Amino acid sequence: MNFRRLRLNDNLRDLVRETNVSVNDLIMPIFIKEGLKGKNEVSSMPGIFQFGEDTFLDEVAELIDLGIKAVILFGIPELKDSCGSDALDENGLIARSVRAIKKRFGDKILVITDLCFCEFTDHGHCGIINPKLKTVDNDATLEISAKQALVHAKAGADMIAPSGMMDNIISTLRDALDSNGYSHIPIMSYSTKFASSFYGPFRDAAESAPVENEYVPKNRKTYQMDYANRNEAIRESIEDMNQGADILMVKPALSFMDIIREIKDATKMPLCVYNVSGEYAMVKNAGMQGLIDYEAMMIEILTSFKRAGADMIITYHAKDFAKIS
DSSP states (O other), X not given: OOOOOOOOOHHHHHHHOOOOOOGGGEEEEEEEETTOOSEEEOTTSTTOEXXXXXXXXXXXXXXXXXXXXXXXXXXXXXXXXXXXXXXXXTTSHHHHHHHHHHHHHGGGSEEEEEEOSTXXXXXXXXXXXXXXXXXXXXXXXXXXXXXXXXXXXXXTOSEXXXXXXXXXXXXXXXXXXXXXXXXXXXXXXXXXXXXXXGGHHHHHHTTOOOOOOSSSOSSXXXXXXXXXXXXXXXXXXXXXXXXXXXXXXXXSOTTOHHHHHXXXXXXXXXXXXXXXXXXXXXXXXXXXXXXXXXXHHHHHHHHHHHHHTOSEEEETTHHHHHHHO
């Protein structure tokens, strides 16, 4: 018998659908800005806000009411310096924020902390600068990354997600956590993170754009991946898996469906994708201008990530999706 395509009505289409997106799959980013009162909409990301310490708990409460199960926190301190000191302070912005969420909500929501220094440094790069090499000093940054991980763990973080793309970051953090009584805390690795033009609006939201000077370039190409390199992308995730990562990640997502599928097939590991700020902004703005059906395109894009192999999705669409699901 020759293959025949089913002529589907809506009910039958739902019965045979192979891929579904649920609010349970989504992780919502939250930007917390020290010294801000209330909240401030990010001009390049309509519907996304920086929250002051007086308002971000209300945002978490709304997410819980919508059924969203996880958040990832980004902090913007008032004072920045060359090594991101606030990120190493047990009373720093992220540590305070994690404790506040846990005190009010307990285990009602999973708290993931982004572990990096770009929001905390005055140069906007992801660690300590080596002026001779004109890039981030990998090993010096590993040392302070371990300290940052312990700050997050002591504050009550449920999961730690290192995003700086330092070599051997996973084994460094795993050793630090395990040797200090936090072997139960999983690590979500930004295992394949590309040097991408899609990050622009995030740098507005997190106030983390790299600053060009005589010591460093105005980009992160010296430590983030070349988006043209497929084989390297797969090797990076396999390496982080071997170092002990519990969850792998591809970032950005929309232009890298091939990489998502190949990493999933190669590792069989839980896989997250980060539906990044530029991807969100393009779709959101096109919808606001009436150029597309925003809700339909949002659902199609999120479904495509799941079809490609993602198990979970960090996305700024999370609240919009939850409201219609």
